[in-house]
Amino acid sequence: xxxxxxxxxxxxxxRRFGQQIALHPVDLDVWPGEVVALVGPNGAGKSTLLALLxxxxxxxxxxxxxxxxxxxxxxxxxxAHYGRLSARQNxxxxxxxxxxxxxxxAAEQALTGFELPADDRPAAALSVGNRQRLDLAIAxxxxxxxxxxxxxxxxxxxxxxxxxxxxxxxxxxxAGAVVLVTQNVEDLERxxxxxxxxxxxxxxxxxxxxxxxxxxxxxxx
Amino acid sequence: MRPAAxxxxxxxxxxxxxxxxxxxxxxxxLMIAVLIGLMATYANAKPRVGFVDExxxxxxxxxxxxxxxxxxxxxxxxxxxxxxxxxxxxxRRELDAGRLVAVxxxxxxxxxxxxxxxxxxxxxLDTGQGGITPRVRQQMQALVYNLNLRLQRAFIKADLEYVGxxxxxxxxxxxxxxFHVLGLDGTQRMLQGLPRGKxxxxxxxxxxxxxxxxxxxxxxxxxxxxPIKLEEAPQQGRTWVLSAxxxxxxxxxxxxxxxxxxxxGALAAERDENVIGRLSxxxxxxxxxxxxxxxxxxxxxxGLGASIALxxxxxxxxxxxxxxxxxxxxxxxxxxxxxxxxxxGAMGAAIGGFAREARTASLVAILVVLPIVFLGLxxxxxxxxxxxxxxxxxFTHAVRFFNSSLYQSRPWGxxxxxxxxxxxxxxxxxxxARVGVRRLLx
Numbered sequence: 001x002x003x004x005x006x007x008x009x010x011x012x013x014x015r016r017f018g019q020q021i022a023l024h025p026v027d028l029d030v031w032p033g034e035v036v037a038l039v040g041p042n043g044a045g046k047s048t049l050l051a052l053l054x055x056x057x058x059x060x061x062x063x064x065x066x067x068x069x070x071x072x073x074x075x076x077x078x079x080a081h082y083g084r085l086s087a088r089q090n091x092x093x094x095x096x097x098x099x100x101x102x103x104x105x106a107a108e109q110a111l112t113g114f115e116l117p118a119d120d121r122p123a124a125a126l127s128v129g130n131r132q133r134l135d136l137a138i139a140x141x142x143x144x145x146x147x148x149x150x151x152x153x154x155x156x157x158x159x160x161x162x163x164x165x166x167x168x169x170x171x172x173x174x175a176g177a178v179v180l181v182t183q184n185v186e187d188l189e190r191x192x193x194x195x196x197x198x199x200x201x202x203x204x205x206x207x208x209x210x211x212x213x214x215x216x217x218x219x220x221x
Numbered sequence: 222m223r224p225a226a227x228x229x230x231x232x233x234x235x236x237x238x239x240x241x242x243x244x245x246x247x248x249x250x251l252m253i254a255v256l257i258g259l260m261a262t263y264a265n266a267k268p269r270v271g272f273v274d275e276x277x278x279x280x281x282x283x284x285x286x287x288x289x290x291x292x293x294x295x296x297x298x299x300x301x302x303x304x305x306x307x308x309x310x311x312x313r314r315e316l317d318a319g320r321l322v323a324v325x326x327x328x329x330x331x332x333x334x335x336x337x338x339x340x341x342x343x344x345x346l347d348t349g350q351g352g353i354t355p356r357v358r359q360q361m362q363a364l365v366y367n368l369n370l371r372l373q374r375a376f377i378k379a380d381l382e383y384v385g386x387x388x389x390x391x392x393x394x395x396x397x398x399x400f401h402v403l404g405l406d407g408t409q410r411m412l413q414g415l416p417r418g419k420x421x422x423x424x425x426x427x428x429x430x431x432x433x434x435x436x437x438x439x440x441x442x443x444x445x446x447x448p449i450k451l452e453e454a455p456q457q458g459r460t461w462v463l464s465a466x467x468x469x470x471x472x473x474x475x476x477x478x479x480x481x482x483x484x485x486g487a488l489a490a491e492r493d494e495n496v497i498g499r500l501s502x503x504x505x506x507x508x509x510x511x512x513x514x515x516x517x518x519x520x521x522x523x524g525l526g527a528s529i530a531l532x533x534x535x536x537x538x539x540x541x542x543x544x545x546x547x548x549x550x551x552x553x554x555x556x557x558x559x560x561x562x563x564x565x566g567a568m569g570a571a572i573g574g575f576a577r578e579a580r581t582a583s584l585v586a587i588l589v590v591l592p593i594v595f596l597g598l599x600x601x602x603x604x605x606x607x608x609x610x611x612x613x614x615x616f617t618h619a620v621r622f623f624n625s626s627l628y629q630s631r632p633w634g635x636x637x638x639x640x641x642x643x644x645x646x647x648x649x650x651x652x653x654a655r656v657g658v659r660r661l662l663x
Contacts, residue, residue: 058662074498
């Protein structure tokens with residue numbers, strides 16, 4: 001038994017898109033102070049589960065439970081910001097929507113912290129890496145307790161990647177939690193405490209990284 | 222409503238940062254409005270009519286003692302058509318090719334029959350098969366009417382000269398023979414010199430009565446020739462292009478295109494930008510998102526509509542048009558612009574929600590807006606079902622609201638009714654959009 005209730009829980013959560021089942025009923029608890037990695041091949045339902053945990057999708061079945069007071073930051077796989085607005089305008093808008101007391105200051109801090117261009121260029125004209133950093137910065141604006149990241153390091157350079165993991169470690173240390181979707185074994189080994197493996201929309205494994213490492217060969221065989 | 226206001230502000234910022242898109246969105250409906258205007262002008266254009274003279278009319282002819290300049294007279298009475306002199310074969314060819322809408326032929330012997338004053342000569346009208354044939358026929362009937370009117374005046378004048386001769390006496394000429402007439406005046410003078418007597422007194426009475434009666438002949442003949450006269454009041458009002466109706470249609474058409482397209486595209490773009498998931502996580506409710514687009518359409522309709530109304534008003538003042546621009550009514554017009562923009566915005570949001578993609582939404586919006594506008598242009602008195610269908614869309618109510626707010630002396634009844642219609646349309650399409658917007662999350 002853990003001393004605290006989970007930060008986020010999926011209870012029998014399933015999702016259909018029309019006739020297609022993207023995720024069969026799944027249970028998952030995310031506890032304070034841990035990093036959970038969702039792994040599996042393409043189309044396994046990882047991003048769907050992450051979006052459900054983020055509240056960006058409504059479950060077709062089951063429910064998502066969020067501990068009271070928990071703030072969730074979500075960074076989807078595809079860029080999720082306004083391409084015609086500049087990075088600063090995007091950050092200010094989402095800071096306002098997050099009810100930040102000083103949206104201008106929050107945007108300025110995010111621009112500096114994530115090394116984003118502060119000029120007036122539209123976000124659509126930024127590099128893939130910059131756009132991913134902008135998404136991450138938007139996800140962090142709410143000072144989340146739970147950070148949900150979908151393939152976060154795909155377009156980050158090694159320095160940015162290191163800074164991301166430092167931020168994740170800081171969140172974990174502050175009794176927060178990180179859930180990340182990844183295909184990257186190095187990321188998994190480096191930051192994850194627990195692994196959930198999805199195959200064809202079903203969760204087929206849940207356990208520690210060591211257990212996963214031991215059973216992975218058998219699962220994929 | 223704070224999140225909706227933030228999304229509205231964001232949309233306006235996106236628009237400001239897309240000047241080319243904005244220019245196209247403004248220019249396109251204005252261009253359509255101008256084209257419809259040109260079409261309406263073309264409807265009043267002079268049709269090209271062939272003129273074939275098989276009688277070889279001379280430059281001048283004399284009918285009933287009056288000289289007519291043939292060419293000048295025909296041009297004067299044919300101001301509604303453009304006459305083109307052609308040979309019979311050329312005229313036939315041009316008519317068959319559709320380059321002429323009709324051919325009017327003066328057959329051989331026309332002038333002799335006309336000058337004979339016994340039979341009515343005939344003009345021959347040959348029309349094409351085009352859609353404006355009935356209009357051309359009417360215009361040619363008007364041409365013959367005008368020609369008859371000229372000749373009639375000449376005939377009446379000639380007749381009255383004979384009457385004058387009978388009345389006052391003098392020298393006259395008929396069929397080349399000169400003669401002298403004593404006239405009733407001369408007869409009366411001669412009778413005054415004769416002694417009184419029962420039979421002579423009867424003749425005197427007759428001459429007196431005849432003089433009085435003949436003095437009224439001119440008025441009587443003119444009245445018989447034209448039992449009813451049509452007098453056209455001098456034109457002092459607005460020209461076609463500055464009319465209230467045109468202003469109302471131009472405003473409604475422009476904002477219909479712009480508001481519908483913007484709202485549909487802007488809502489679907491939230492999904493295209495992959496932002497809908499972020500917003501729906503408690504930052505902005507789906508209902509608020511719909512109302513943000515409705516507000517966007519209303520704001521843009523207000524801004525653009527007010528600018529057009531301002532330009533129109535300045536043009537009216539500059540042209541010194543009678544009545545001028547009713548500036549004090551502009552606030553009412555602004556209310557109409559907001560309501561119409563909101564109605565169109567709600568409809569656009571419904572399209573955007575169900576279409577899901579910005580490109581599809583914009584295409585559907587364009588496909589939808591044209592029939593709505595054209596339905597609204599069909600007079601409901603002529604095609605009642607078009608009016609009933611049109612009632613379900615904002616365009617026709619916008620036209621009536623604008624027209625009434627600017628130019629009706631007692632607009633309140635119409636304004637209240639149309640405002641209620643528009644509010645109902647906002648609510649109905651808003652509810653549909655609220656259902657449709659859920660599709661963006663898929």
